Amino acid sequence: MRSFIDTVRDRANGNWETILPTFNIPINKKEGPCPACGGNTRYRFDDKEGRGTYFCSHCGPGTGLDLVMKVYVNDHRKLIHFLAKSDQSKLIHCFTQLLLLSAAYLSIDSFHR
Secondary structure (H helix, E strand, O other), X not given: OOOHHHHHHHHHOOOHHHHHHHOOOOOXXXXXXXXXXXXXXXXXXXXXXXXXXXXXXXXXXXXXHHHHXXXXXXXXXXXXXXXXXXXXXXHHHHHHXXXXXXXXXXXXXXXOX
């Protein structure tokens, strides 16, 4: 039986170029500002194997799920500010994706403990 984490990963894989901009996270292939740490030329999105992978010379590498969590879960004010500027349909879409990603992230985090 497939786990919830596997289901969320399957749905997100191959779709990170659409998901990340929904959260106002850039998908630039060349180095630019990191949405997590704010460094000017540290971040680039490489999306290896459709997993939303990125690299920041300060934060290190990660997946799309890692990046959304780094940017928003640790900075609720930033998320609220972003969502307050969004139209209602985008807001509902963002909340739905964030809830799915948060649940998967928390499940992964507890799995590794």
